[in-house]
Amino acid sequence: MRVSQFPLFTLKEAPADAEVISHQLMLRSGMIRRLAAGLYTWLPLGLRILRKVENIIREEMNKVGAIELLMPSIQPAELWQESERWNQYGPELLRIQDRHDREFCYGPTHEEVITDLVRREIRSYKQLPINFYQIQTKFRDEIRPRFGVMRAREFSMKDAYSFHTTKESLEETYQVMYDTYSNIFNRLGLEFRAVEADTGSIGGNASHEFHVLAESGEDAIAFSSHGSYAANVELAPTSPTEQCNESPAQALEKIATPNQHSIEEVCKFLNISAQQVAKTLIVKSDNPEEDNPLIALVLRGDHELNAVKAQKLEGVANPLEFASESEIEKSLGCKIGSIGPLQLKCPILIDHAALALTNFACGANQDGFHYQGVNWKRDASKIKEPRSVDLRKIVEGDPSPDGNGTIQIKRGIEVGHIFQLGDKYSQALKASVLGADGKEQIITMGCYGIGVTRVVAAAIEQNFDEQGIIWPSSIAPFDISLIPINLKKSDQVKATCEQMYTDLQNRGLEVLFDDRDQRAGLLFADHELIGTPHRIVVSERGLENSEIEYKGRQDTEAQKIPMTKILDFLQNKITRN
RNA sequence: CGGGGCGUAGCGCAGCCUGGUAGCGCAUCUGCUUUGGGAGCAGAGGGUCGCAAGUUCGAAUCUUGCCGCCCCGACCA
Secondary structure, three states, X not given: OEOOOOOOOOOOOOOOOOOOHHHHHXXXXXXXXXXXXXXXXXXXXXXXXXXXXXXXXXXXXXXXXXXXXXXXXXXXXXXXXXXXXXXXXXXXOEEEEOOOOOEEEEOOXXXXXXXXXXXXXXXXXXXXXXXXXXXXXXXXXXXXXXXXXXXXXXXXXXXXXXXXXXXXXXXXXXXXXXXXXXXXXXHOOOOEEEEEOOOHHHOOOOEEEEEEEOOOOOEEEEEEOOOOOEEEOOOOOOOOOOOOOOOOOOOOEEEEOXXXXXXXXXXXXXXXXXXXXXXXXXXXXXXXXXXXXXXXXXXXXOOOEOHHHHOOOOOEOOOXXXXXXXHHHHHHOOOOOOOXXXXXXXXXXXXXXXXXXXXXXXXXXXXXXXXXXXXXXXXOOOOOOOOEEOOEOOOOOXXXXXXXXXXXXXXXXXXXXXXXXXXXXXXXXXXXXXOOOOOEEXXXXXXXXXXXXXXXXXXXXXXXXXXXXXXXXXXXXXXXXXXXXXXXXXXXXXXXXXXXXXXXXXXXOOEEEOOOOOOHHHHHXXXXXXXXXXXXXXXXXXXXXXXXXXXXXXXXOOEEEXXXXXXXXXXXXXXXX
């Protein structure tokens, strides 16, 4: 393309409300423009990149036999009522009415529609397994859209749905999708991890998230230093700690701690570390009407509660809900800040690490008092055989749950998620086939998503420098920037550029020829900003020696290449990558 | 949802406290010069100061309401 016919809407300064680097660079390089909160227009440059990502996904999906189709973005309420998600989904589901007052929603996902299609069209087990996918625009009315297209309300997603007669067949396809996703992210040139994930509200059995690693990621991922273990921090289990403190038991002491509430304050006051304190959190139980509306969770002072784990435990309300100040005072008789497990008048769940404590401090259930020198067996007589559960968030340095090495934590951007759904939707929508035995059989499903627009942003989060974006070659909008110096003044430069432009295109390379009458500095800056991987400069100075200048986007120095060799040189560079 | 902040030219901002004819930089347009790292000079165009009501002789500025956007929070024990 010629820049005169393919406008670059580059900006010198980024709009002030762009927070993360990918959002800033996408605006500055002229890839996107905001229309309203969470809604973006893709400008010509951005669209080229988006299409490249889509095509890689499409090729890899097709390669393993998935079939592309396209479903409507607007969906009738009836289907969502059938799956009972019309009520389960909150305000995130954008509901709309047509002129006849019939209810619809703008699809945030397509399980219902695809299941409806399959129940109508697929009759026999002989037609299974089958895996349908589409690349479609979704809408989720996020509470707080932010970070540009990273967390937008309207976004593009590749979603695939597989259908099976047996669990084994589902597992087989799930593995194929796992491998396909790995291939896709490798081809996209991104550093990523597949991690075990919570199945969340969609339900089902196995689930993996694919995360592109980047500082700005919204999710924390726990990895083992050796071995292959990787899981969302929300999910990573911690194991019981060895009881290592064999020092003789101290006497139990009740100490006045006036106005010392937080762990930090109490530690400072008693001159101990947070590791020597037990903190007690009061949450609502799952039977608020009965004797024990509240339940206590005990953690070591320096550990954080993992809400996902806690709300799965028996007795704890799901979703997790903290008790209010007044509820606590009413039923436990003291203010928050002085609560401790000893003589506490409600059921108690103790984290592994908290139960391993000896000679520790905790609240005394009396305003302004704490205990010190507490030992579970001796002092917590009311708790019959104290038992520990897994309540806390895993931290760096913990042993890996698979026994290999220790845990490291990094941040990631979730760009893909695969699920073994089972029969949740097929059951609700009664999608069945006739089996070999002539009997009706409910279909088993899997679903597999990739956030296409988010992948574009994630690629930038991982690949940029002071000058701008550094595209991985597989998704760069152009292979080469062709930059003339003094195009309008020099017939020789002009002729050479035109020839190069034609020759490179004839070799199948994508060239962006900057034929604007602008100074060199501006051209260089623009092309570095938009991140083309290769740059050639044609100048009178070079042509006197029959040379063209070449510079890779990440090279520090340009190099001079004889004109006779430049085409082969470039083709080598580009096909090799 | 709760808390904080912002809204002035396409973009980035000043002016508001203390009311008195709306400004700066970049971008845009014209001309001349310049031409290997976001050019210089001269000139020009462009703003219902988010919207509405109020106070006032007079409101970008003060008051109230609404709208839009951004950030933080939803773990004191």
